[in-house]
Amino acid sequence: MSGxxxxxxxxxxxxxxxxxxxxxxxxxxxxxxMALPVIIFVVLxxxxxxxGIRYAFFSYKLRSIHWVGLENFRMMFSQKExxxxxxxxxxxxxxxxxxxxxxxxxxxxFLNEAINLIFKKVIQTVIYLPHFMxxxxxxxxxxxxxxxxxxxxxxxxxxxxxxxxxxxxxxxEKSMWQPIFFAINxxxxxxxxxxxxxxxxxxINPELYEAAKIDGATRLQRMxxxxxxALSSTIIIVLILNLAKVLNMFEPVFxxxxxxxxxxxxxxxxxxxxxxxxQPIPDYGYTTAVGLFKSVVxxxxxxxxxxxxxxxxxxxxx
Amino acid sequence: xxxxxxxxxVSQPVKYKKKRTKITTFDVVNVIxxxxxxxxxxxxxxxxxxxxxxxxxxxxxxxxxxxPTFDGYKTIFTTQKLYRPFINSVVTTVLGTLVxxxxxxxxxxVLNQYDMPGRNAFSYFLLFTMIFSGGMxxxxxxxxxxxxxxxxWILVVKHGMNVYNLVLMKNFFEGIPTSLYEAAELDGCTPMxxxxxxxxxxxxxxxxxxGLMFAVTVWNDYSTxxxxxxxxxxxxxxxxxxxxxMDGDTPTTAYRVSQDTLYYASIVCAILPFMAVYPFLQKYFxxxxxxxxVKE
Numbered sequence: 001m002s003g004x005x006x007x008x009x010x011x012x013x014x015x016x017x018x019x020x021x022x023x024x025x026x027x028x029x030x031x032x033x034m035a036l037p038v039i040i041f042v043v044l045x046x047x048x049x050x051x052g053i054r055y056a057f058f059s060y061k062l063r064s065i066h067w068v069g070l071e072n073f074r075m076m077f078s079q080k081e082x083x084x085x086x087x088x089x090x091x092x093x094x095x096x097x098x099x100x101x102x103x104x105x106x107x108x109x110f111l112n113e114a115i116n117l118i119f120k121k122v123i124q125t126v127i128y129l130p131h132f133m134x135x136x137x138x139x140x141x142x143x144x145x146x147x148x149x150x151x152x153x154x155x156x157x158x159x160x161x162x163x164x165x166x167x168x169x170x171x172x173e174k175s176m177w178q179p180i181f182f183a184i185n186x187x188x189x190x191x192x193x194x195x196x197x198x199x200x201x202x203x204i205n206p207e208l209y210e211a212a213k214i215d216g217a218t219r220l221q222r223m224x225x226x227x228x229x230a231l232s233s234t235i236i237i238v239l240i241l242n243l244a245k246v247l248n249m250f251e252p253v254f255x256x257x258x259x260x261x262x263x264x265x266x267x268x269x270x271x272x273x274x275x276x277x278x279q280p281i282p283d284y285g286y287t288t289a290v291g292l293f294k295s296v297v298x299x300x301x302x303x304x305x306x307x308x309x310x311x312x313x314x315x316x317x318x
Numbered sequence: 319x320x321x322x323x324x325x326x327x328v329s330q331p332v333k334y335k336k337k338r339t340k341i342t343t344f345d346v347v348n349v350i351x352x353x354x355x356x357x358x359x360x361x362x363x364x365x366x367x368x369x370x371x372x373x374x375x376x377x378x379x380x381x382x383x384x385x386p387t388f389d390g391y392k393t394i395f396t397t398q399k400l401y402r403p404f405i406n407s408v409v410t411t412v413l414g415t416l417v418x419x420x421x422x423x424x425x426x427x428v429l430n431q432y433d434m435p436g437r438n439a440f441s442y443f444l445l446f447t448m449i450f451s452g453g454m455x456x457x458x459x460x461x462x463x464x465x466x467x468x469x470x471w472i473l474v475v476k477h478g479m480n481v482y483n484l485v486l487m488k489n490f491f492e493g494i495p496t497s498l499y500e501a502a503e504l505d506g507c508t509p510m511x512x513x514x515x516x517x518x519x520x521x522x523x524x525x526x527x528x529g530l531m532f533a534v535t536v537w538n539d540y541s542t543x544x545x546x547x548x549x550x551x552x553x554x555x556x557x558x559x560x561x562x563x564m565d566g567d568t569p570t571t572a573y574r575v576s577q578d579t580l581y582y583a584s585i586v587c588a589i590l591p592f593m594a595v596y597p598f599l600q601k602y603f604x605x606x607x608x609x610x611x612v613k614e
Contacts, residue, residue, distance in 0.1 A: 021435055028434040030509040031427075035440060038425040041479040044464070045457070046447040052456025111352060115345055119352075125600060126356045129363070132592045132603070134538030136556040140563045140585055141362055144578070151578050153365065156377035187359065195604055219344055251541045255560065272454050273545065284455050291453025299450045 056292045060284035072289035082290065084263065085271040092178070092253065092267060093246040096185050101238055103186060104193030109227050111194070112201050113219070124198070127191025138188050139255035146170040146180070177261040185252060193238075200234045201227065236312055244305035244317060247298040268294050370586045375578030389575040390583030402551060403558035404587060407537060410473040410554060411591075414536035417478035419529050423521070426487030427513055444481050454545065461546060470552040473543070477536045483528050490524040491517060527602040534592060559584050 059068045114120040145153040148167035155167040212222045250269035257265035276287045306316045371383040394400045466472040502512050543557040
């Protein structure tokens with residue numbers, strides 16, 4: 001096999017820099033032409049907005065823009081609301097990540113044991129399904145189910161079983177909001193989370209199982225000592241990949257939260273949204289500063305996770 | 319350790335028959351648990367579908383509509399406030415997917431030209447956007463300058479360029495054997511010719527799965543509309559659904575349908591396009607993520 005590829009690929013040492021730069025540039029004209037629309041697009045939607053970061057040091061209300069230095073940051077760091085949002089962001093997204101990953105691993109390991117392949121396939125198809133529904137739809141479904149009105153599925157069912165006597169307004173209840181948030185996200189994403197683990201599991205050498213069987217390992221022992229270790233590096237990769245994005249959470253929270261539960265649900269992005277678009281006269285400067293803080297911390301997180309990923313699997317995320 | 323489990327294993331003396339897996343309690347429990355998990359996923363969806371055909375809102379879970387009606391759907395497709403967003407969704411999804419595919423194939427292909435001077439600069443230029451971003455507000459201000467605020471085309475612009483998908487495409491192109499390029503070059507094919515005549519036809523599967531990823535993202539996008547669009551003629555269906563159900567802004571004309579029927583019918587319309595093709599295209603839905611994540 002290696003012999004075959006040798007004949008196709010030229011020996012790299014001979015090939016390097018065989019043509020002068022000018023010739024290579026002329027040769028690549030077509031590629032530059034192809035890259036042009038991509039470059040324009042990227043500048044337009046990614047780089048141009050980066051220039052707007054300067055507003056973090058300005059006060060920007062209506063049409064009046066003037067320099068305020070670090071005033072926006074001072075105000076941000078002194079606001080209790082901001083810190084609450086920051087802590088909520090970290091807590092909601094990391095716990096969601098850990099919970100979903102853990103559940104996905106358990107599901108993958110046990111479903112991998114299913115003898116009937118059709119059964120396995122059907123279950124997979126079903127549990128992937130909610131991933132393709134938008135957060136707006138999922139929030140709509142569950143808010144209808146959890147609603148305290150006379151057609152609210154959960155409330156009326158619990159009442160008919162005699163578990164509660166009064167309807168509970170689940171989504172407006174501070175103590176209930178976070179568990180419901182985690183449960184809904186689990187329902188939506190856990191199936192999809194298993195995809196990557198199944199891909200890893202399909203690569204396990206069946207001889208390992210045979211060997212373990214001969215050594216007298218029981219079913220559970222095989223799952224514990226063969227299947228699980230095979231998944232461990234994938235688990236770490238999934239955690240690292242997603243850890244880099246923990247600050248980005250917006251839509252999952254936004255579709256479910258409301259003014260009564262801000263304390264437990266507000267995250268940085270929703271904070272920025274609220275302070276800009278729900279204000280009669282927004283100060284774009286201030287919210288840009290909050291956004292800049294988020295971008296910087298997020299970027300650092302991304303670089304850290306990238307380094308970690310390089311260490312763990314010899315390949316970065318980016 | 320081994321002798322602990324040994325006595326259990328001995329109990330099959332004669333065997334030359336084919337290896338047949340014995341069904342144990344474990345298997346039975348496993349099947350039951352997974353059936354329950356599947357039911358947890360299916361029941362809410364089933365209830366949504368059934369209730370969308372039910373003339374009167376009920377709280378119970380019914381297997382079949384008790385009082386069947388199509389009025390919910392009829393209302394959606396005869397009320398401008400509801401069908402307009404649906405059309406917007408279809409248009410932006412189709413265009414967004416097209417633009418997204420064009421951008422990621424072009425970029426991915428160029429990223430693969432290791433001989434091209436400036437290739438590394440191009441790569442850093444793209445990857446930097448994954449580390450740092452301007453943030454919600456500067457983006458909003460730029461889009462305002464581009465007159466994309468309050469216009470549904472913002473959906474096409476925002477999703478038309480996705481660096482992650484571009485890298486996926488690049489990874490896929492990398493898998494095409496170099497000998498093919500060389501043969502084509504020897505035959506006098508230009509780089510553009512190679513792209514259109516060799517690379518694209520070979521990439522149908524990748525195009526399908528990445529195209530689906532774009533389509534799902536654009537169709538399901540709600541937050542972009544929430545941030546950028548207030549004009550009711552420009553919103554997409556997800557947004558309209560959300561406004562109707564969560565904020566109670568039901569179109570006010572006198573309807574013959576109950577509120578719940580209309581709500582559930584709208585939910586079905588919002589998920590229908592992908593639910594309808596999903597069982598048949600599952601392969602393409604799933605390969606995208608695998609290509610990106612487990613490639614070693």
